[in-house]
Amino acid sequence: MRDVDRLHIRNEIRRLRFEHGEMTQAELADRIGVTRQTVNAIEQAKYSPSLEVAFQIARVFDRPLESVFHYEPARR
């Protein structure tokens, strides 16, 4: 397996939602044009969003992309 295959995208969405007045997943979903289930899947790192959606999420929280999403090597 290549190194890149062992990488996982982690995110700070749950914390950022909390810091933005307990924004709900549904509210975030509405603002970026996806379903609540998709926000939940992203938040739980079960789905890696496209760059466009990742940038939209970062824009909602007014943070640079790399402070919302970051790569972490998967635990073996």
Add this chain to the structure above:
Amino acid sequence: MMSFREKSAWVSLLAYAGVYGYYFWVLSRAIAAGQATTFPFGNLLVRLMVLLAIVELGLQLLIALRAPREARLPADERERLITLKATRIAFHVVMIGAATICAAIALGVPSFYTTNGLFLAIVVAEVARHASQVVYFRRDA
């Protein structure tokens, strides 16, 4: 809570599996009873296709009415990806079925069986597509 498109996939899965499952159950019983060539399958199939259209349309309309806002929205990127993955699985199923039927035709299997075999491949592919969607929606929920 399930999204509109997950509910839609469940409706299609249950409608296809139920309606065409009944058809192939009747077919297998007729074959077992030696009535394969005399049973009016065309008639039954047309009725079941109409039934499927009514059931599917009715249930899809019902879930759309319960979540009108979600139903109006286009599929998002994750939902589109799930649809693509499920369609790829269905493609493999239908290709295996088609190759099997080609072999059956070459071996001189009667057209009654090859026609129904091809139809079975299409139905199984559709069921696989909807079932895959449900699994992907559940797994990534």
